[in-house]
């Protein structure tokens with residue numbers, strides 16, 4: 371049995387679909403099954419990383435676990451090991467490599483170390499920017515044809531969450547990935563200006579990018595993110611390191627299929643912007 375944490379999210383949701391499509395035995399974890407909106411025939415388990423004892427039932431009979439960073443990994447992983455889990459694929463971040471001292475690098479690094487110490491088999495996925503972060507523009511697109519963001523000309527190789535999921539699925543279901551650290555990117559750098567145009571093309575509208583200041587963006591983000599994460603995110607978006615802008619062959623090397631472009635992500639997710 372494979373347990374997918376974050377099954378209602380971008381990566382876990384894709385992973386759940388892919389594992390079901392190949393007929394793998396799979397269970398979805400959520401804090402609230404009633405609100406999860408998962409298909410009726412999915413095996414769903416309730417549990418919360420904040421209270422690891424709540425995960426005992428979800429972990430029961432599980433051999434392989436797809437795990438996300440929670441800030442409580444040591445206790446979560448102990449609970450998993452107690453329940454007999456043998457392998458963990460952890461969704462981490464490129465920031466562990468590129469910005470180990472930033473908040474984002476630190477929390478993901480701590481998660482990796484907790485999993486390493488568990489004695490279980492592990493694989494770490496270290497993606498950079500997700501294509502799905504642009505979902506945050508949906509409210510602006512609902513109101514008009516202009517999307518305002520800072521750093522409109524800064525390109526990052528945004529990765530399709532379905533490709534992260536495909537790497538996770540491979541590591542969860544095939545041998546040969548234990549101890550691997552996979553840095554993941556999309557197939558080409560894409561700027562916010564280009565992302566806005568691609569979403570417009572996907573929904574059949576002429577959308578336009580307008581430059582906002584980092585201060586304006588920080589004020590908007592402060593509504594749903596702690597200040598230290600806002601600062602780290604804006605630093606990453608505005609001044610990426612050479613390592614953060616590199617295009618990596620990992621998705622294709624691991625899955626046998628090329629990484630999908632941002633335009634493909636926009637087409638796959640057009641309904642979220644209509």
Ligand SMILES: NC(=O)c1ccc[n+]([C@@H]2O[C@H](COP(=O)([O-])OP(=O)(O)OC[C@H]3O[C@@H](n4cnc5c(N)ncnc54)[C@H](OP(=O)(O)O)[C@@H]3O)[C@@H](O)[C@H]2O)c1
Nearest residue numbers: 376377378379380381400401418419420439463498499500
């Ligand atoms: N966005 C990026 O650019 C980026 C880049 C690198 C790495 N990452 C990593 O990717 C992660 C986000 O992945 P995503 O976009 O797929 O997630 P997401 O769409 O933001 O969804 C979050 C998921 O986490 C689950 N969750 C949240 N708190 C939980 C808790 N206390 N106990 C159990 N489950 C909990 C939620 O499930 P329920 O609500 O159903 O319980 C939901 O399925 C980040 O945390 C980060 O570690 C992101």
